[in-house]
Amino acid sequence: MRRTAPVVTAFVAGVLVTISFFFNEQKTLIGSVQTEILNWVTIIFGFALTLGVVSITRVNFNKIKRRQEGWFYSLLVLVSVFIMAIPSILSSSWSPLFGRAEGSIYDWIWVRFSEPMMATMFAMLAFYIASAAYRAFRARSAEATLLLVTALLVMLWRIPMGEWLLKQMHTSLPDWINVYVMNGFNLAVQRGIIIGAALGAASMSLRIILGIERTYMGKG
């Protein structure tokens, strides 16, 4: 039953949504099934988020209780989760510190901690990219050389100083990069990737609907 029920649910939901796609959702009952199922998905997704909070609390609480290595970081995780969540859930009609509006605890922590920390983490990529480019980006073959030259031209094209430099070489060079590289080679390759990925997604969906692919249940 534990294995059959998810497969049957996936099959029924998949077939219904697929058939429903071809009917007018406002004029036919079968057409409206798709919207109804998707509404259910939104509700289930909300519960899944709650389940995530329960899971993160349980895992980190056990780590703290057993004083496992790095337990202090688990403590930080739990404090962060609840210090953000609880005041934001409480009604702002009780106090301006509650809710998520400007001036609330949630907003204060978000603007002063979360945003700068996330931006900092992402900004650090620039350092790693510079170091990796220096060590790894080598013209070892004709293909690598082509890639390298194209990348350098596009990098120049995306900055005002580079545009100025390119225009000194030829006034139309920035336009040529846009027309031939970005709207030419790049566009063609991207379309190929998008079509390939879509075919892959369609085949994977079919495998799930037919019960061939069961890894979503945590088993092969």
Next chain:
Amino acid sequence: MGFWDKIAAIDRRWIYLLCAIAVVIPFIVPVSLPVYTTPETQQVYDTIEALPDSSVVMLTYDYYPSTLAETEPMSRAALHHLFSKDIKVVTISNIPLGGPTIAERVTRDMAARYDKEYGVDYVNLGYKANYVAVMKGMGTAITNIFPTDNSGTRLSELPLMQDVKNYEDIDFIFIVADNATADYWVAIVNSQYGVPMCCGATAVMAPKMYAMVGSGQLQGLLGGMKGAAEYEQLVGHPDRALRGMDAQSLIHLLIIALVILGNVGYFLGGRQRREMGQL
């Protein structure tokens, strides 16, 4: 170890230091070179310009705080353009981590500059989980997905939302995204409901979006901070993106110089080793 081998094996902390200098210097000594407008950004500007006053535009805040440097200037420039044309704006976010908060902060700040009233000139729908279901569901009725706005006010109490029931009442969608939600806006809302749209995407995403501009599914594209800077220039409100272009210019030039130096070292170092009989 020859000279070029030593160059190739340089401590990465020197590279980090050079990067830090390249980012900081332009903020102390700005260069402010003019920015050339790409046709894709011009298309975005022209499309918004062509919208009649009092049109309704949905502006998405589908980005995480990590990419604020690239994406927030796009949202701000878009709001300058939309509010200056007296266009009504409905904002939405498909990103739980920060999206609704950023939408609230940026939109309210920009609305205050143009004396726009909440509920009449703009509404923030906020966030609902599962963006595929959200995008699809709004095609039938926005209230099915968002019975209330981001602050918990019922949509039926907001004057703007009296006339905006589903995609049929939305004239244009301005996507600002740093992730795959942009693909779904195109695949679901443009392809299935025919709503015209344009996209502001991070520089990493932009190459993929060219395919959608080429097919006519997107009416234009802002690619990364450069796209945002071009758009700021077009709407006549130079701001963070244009300021950031100096730093981006220097860091790009530094990476280009490092790649060239690395390759020179690779080839000359190899020749040096061959001459010394090590290869």
